[in-house]
Amino acid sequence: MDIQITGLRRTFGKVTALDGLDLAVPGGMYGLLGTNGAGKTTLMRVLAGVLPPTAGTVRVGGHDLTTRTGRLAVQRRLGYLPQDLGLYPDLSAQEFLDYVGLLKGLDDTAARRRQIGELLDMVGLTDAVGRKLRGFSGGMRRRVGIAQALLGDPALVVVDEPTAGLDPEERIRFRTLLASIAAGRTVLLSTHIVEDVAQTCRDTAVMARGRVVFNGPVADIVQRAEGITWELVGQGPPPAGGVVVSAVSRSDGTHYRLVSPTRPDPRAVPVQPSLEEGYVALMHAGTSA
Amino acid sequence: MKHLPLWRHELRRAGWTACSPAAALAATLALTAAAAAFGTARPQLERILLTGLEALIPLSAGMAAVAVVSRDPSRELQLTLPTPYTTTLGRRLAVLGGLSAALSIAFSAALALGGWWNGPGLPYAPLVWAAPLLWLTGLALLVAALGRSVVLATTTVAAVWLGEQLFATSFATTPGLRPFFLFMTTRIGVPTDWDANRAALTTSGALLAALALILLRRPERLLTEEET
Ligand SMILES: Nc1ncnc2c1ncn2[C@@H]1O[C@H](COP(=O)(O)OP(=O)(O)O)[C@@H](O)[C@H]1O
Ligand SMILES: [Mg+2]
Numbered sequence: 001m002d003i004q005i006t007g008l009r010r011t012f013g014k015v016t017a018l019d020g021l022d023l024a025v026p027g028g029m030y031g032l033l034g035t036n037g038a039g040k041t042t043l044m045r046v047l048a049g050v051l052p053p054t055a056g057t058v059r060v061g062g063h064d065l066t067t068r069t070g071r072l073a074v075q076r077r078l079g080y081l082p083q084d085l086g087l088y089p090d091l092s093a094q095e096f097l098d099y100v101g102l103l104k105g106l107d108d109t110a111a112r113r114r115q116i117g118e119l120l121d122m123v124g125l126t127d128a129v130g131r132k133l134r135g136f137s138g139g140m141r142r143r144v145g146i147a148q149a150l151l152g153d154p155a156l157v158v159v160d161e162p163t164a165g166l167d168p169e170e171r172i173r174f175r176t177l178l179a180s181i182a183a184g185r186t187v188l189l190s191t192h193i194v195e196d197v198a199q200t201c202r203d204t205a206v207m208a209r210g211r212v213v214f215n216g217p218v219a220d221i222v223q224r225a226e227g228i229t230w231e232l233v234g235q236g237p238p239p240a241g242g243v244v245v246s247a248v249s250r251s252d253g254t255h256y257r258l259v260s261p262t263r264p265d266p267r268a269v270p271v272q273p274s275l276e277e278g279y280v281a282l283m284h285a286g287t288s289a
Numbered sequence: 290m291k292h293l294p295l296w297r298h299e300l301r302r303a304g305w306t307a308c309s310p311a312a313a314l315a316a317t318l319a320l321t322a323a324a325a326a327f328g329t330a331r332p333q334l335e336r337i338l339l340t341g342l343e344a345l346i347p348l349s350a351g352m353a354a355v356a357v358v359s360r361d362p363s364r365e366l367q368l369t370l371p372t373p374y375t376t377t378l379g380r381r382l383a384v385l386g387g388l389s390a391a392l393s394i395a396f397s398a399a400l401a402l403g404g405w406w407n408g409p410g411l412p413y414a415p416l417v418w419a420a421p422l423l424w425l426t427g428l429a430l431l432v433a434a435l436g437r438s439v440v441l442a443t444t445t446v447a448a449v450w451l452g453e454q455l456f457a458t459s460f461a462t463t464p465g466l467r468p469f470f471l472f473m474t475t476r477i478g479v480p481t482d483w484d485a486n487r488a489a490l491t492t493s494g495a496l497l498a499a500l501a502l503i504l505l506r507r508p509e510r511l512l513t514e515e516e517t
Contacts (some may be wrong), residue, residue: 049368050368050512051512072371075369075371082368084366085366086361086363086364088362088363090304091302098294098298102294102295103370103372103377104372105372109294120455148366
């Protein structure tokens with residue numbers, strides 16, 4: 001299902017969370033990068049039909065999300081993993097998924113059971129199926145979360161910061177799992193971790209202060225920092241001017257890498273930027289604009 | 290029945306919350322036993338038993354209703370599912386109400402069979418507990434929906450309950466308050482306006498509950514961070 005958003009605004013009292021956002025997502029796995037407070041969660045809640053927009057139009061698979069029927073049509077084909085998915089501690093993974101499946105309208109008991117079995121297998125929880133959820137680790141909970149999102153074979157899967165708080169191994173495992181489900185459906189992955197998007201998505205949007213500041217191939221983000229990324233070896237405090245992206249202490253001094261529109265120091269040499277530096281450049285350009 | 294499995298899940302999921310009316314009943318029995326041990330006369334014992342039905346079970350149902358609407362770790366997810374969340378809340382409240390009702394009916398019947406019943410004629414017995422239960426639950430739901438705070442809602446319910454117990458005489462003698470006197474059966478008996486009192490409590494209780502459910506239809510009310 002494709003997503004078409006134009007002029008989307010959402011305010012909470014005086015706070016403007018989404019400020020005239022435009023975005024088109026064709027399908028496949030799509031990243032949504034942004035720092036904390038950029039408005040990612042608010043956007044995902046609008047897409048999931050939880051929050052009505054203050055203004056603007058949102059179409060998912062051709063359905064207008066501002067109407068009741070449109071919202072319901074989208075919700076029938078949606079899988080959603082909220083940023084903080086709470087689970088009922090007294091239920092087992094199997095019971096929780098059965099409950100969500102019923103609320104999704106999967107009324108055929110045998111078919112539902114079969115699907116739950118397959119999903120638990122896919123996320124690697126078969127051994128823990130009868131255990132109560134209270135004993136699950138963060139990574140296991142997230143896997144229950146993605147399993148429930150996939151119940152009913154949704155055409156659109158929206159996952160909000162699913163890798164936050166996971167250890168590196170779990171993180172890699174989880175994002176690989178996400179990429180593996182993207183065939184034939186739209187998966188929207190929100191995160192503040194550049195690497196998550198770089199490893200799984202071809203295209204991404206970058207959000208800042210309620211707007212989309214970049215939309216396109218992940219690789220193009222690097223270009224934003226070309227010619228403005230510098231390396232400098234110094235002894236004292238970090239050079240003023242520009243954003244220091246890394247500082248590594250070696251025997252000859254501290255190696256700084258920084259993003260700055262002008263040469264920050266006569267000794268600074270231009271270097272090939274990384275994705276993270278491209279992201280920093282993007283964020284920085286947004287601030288000064 | 291298509292939705293039978295969902296009802297089963299709600300019953301299972303409710304856990305301890307669903308047991309609170311049973312806890313109220315147990316407390317009533319313990320209180321009565323203690324009073325009997327101290328040589329309390331039979332009419333007083335009968336009144337304590339009736340208090341369990343008219344005051345304690347409704348109080349516990351009100352408190353449990355606050356938990357149902359205020360605490361749900363999976364709320365955001367459920368707001369995205371095709372089943373409306375208010376339908377789910379309604380189902381959970383119905384489970385709570387059903388358990389309270391079943392318990393109250395069984396308790397009334399046991400009292401009547403044992404010759405301990407000291408209330409209105411048995412056809413009217415359900416109104417002894419149903420009217421205050423609906424009213425306290427309606428109040429609990431409304432405050433919980435308005436304030437989104439468990440502490441605020443439970444405190445309000447407890448304060449109203451205690452206020453009506455402590456100032457029972459004022460409620461009994463003030464014409465404006467008398468229709469909303471929750472404990473008329475246990476504190477006064479069954480006067481001629483008992484029916485009117487029960488009717489007033491039932492309708493206003495239903496109104497409070499309806500208002501609360503209308504408020505709960507607005508998802509923004511449910512999504513902001515919960516206070517404890
Ligand atoms: N329910 C809400 N009530 C008030 N303000 C909110 C609410 N949800 C989000 N906000 C505000 O909107 C902005 C964007 O938040 P959010 O969408 O959560 O960003 P992100 O997910 O990118 O961190 C923040 O300033 C946040 O405080
Ligand atoms: Mg967020």
